[in-house]
Amino acid sequence: MSFRESRSCDDGTIILSRLDSLGVAPLVKLVRKSKNKKYKTFFLFFNKNNPREMQENTPLLPWNKCRYLTHTSILFMFPAIYSYSCRLYFLAFVACLTSIISANFWRNPVPGIRRDVHLVYSKLSFVIFLCNGVYYVRSVPYIFFVCPTLGVYVFYLSNATYYMKKEYWWKYHLIFHGTVLATQLAIIQSKAHGVR
Secondary structure, three states, X not given: OXXXXXXXXXXXXXXXXXXXXXXXXXXXXHHHHOOOHHHHHHHHHOOOOXXXXXXXXXXXXXXXXXXXXXHHHHOXXXXXXXXXXXXXXXHHHHHHHHHHHHHHHHOOOOOOHHHHHHHHHHHHHHHHHHHHHHHHOOOHHHHHHHOOHHHHXXXXXXXXXXXXXOOOHHHHHHHHHHHHXXXXXXXXXXXXXXXX
């Protein structure tokens, strides 16, 4: 059963049938028996091929909304410039590439190679900054500031509300961009100035 042939994914049936075809039957039974929407949202969170996204050349958002995500993506240049000024060239390169790839996707968010590159590189960037944060951030105020829990939670809310077809999902993603920006700056400052 392909996603394009399916009529609706409102009740999670498409996702469950997709999981069946992947051989995840015990988890599927748990979801089918439970009426708790959190389980369905959890599986939708990891679904890359939602029919809502699979429409060719159809943006996920109109420009009057995705321009904010484009602008916050460009703001990732601030950590790049700051890390370059602190002679942390690798982090400068990672942050600069994050900004370019993210802004390039959000300027016209349609399915395709730009989206795939954005999804892969954003996770890679997250892991690189997370490793630096775990190693270099030791000061108590920075631990609460850099702790990725808030960012991950807001990212989850963004995805969950998107798959529930709420119109305000992009606002959570906008907040996520802000948490990532603040976290990158704090990690760079801790690494550059030895705040341990």
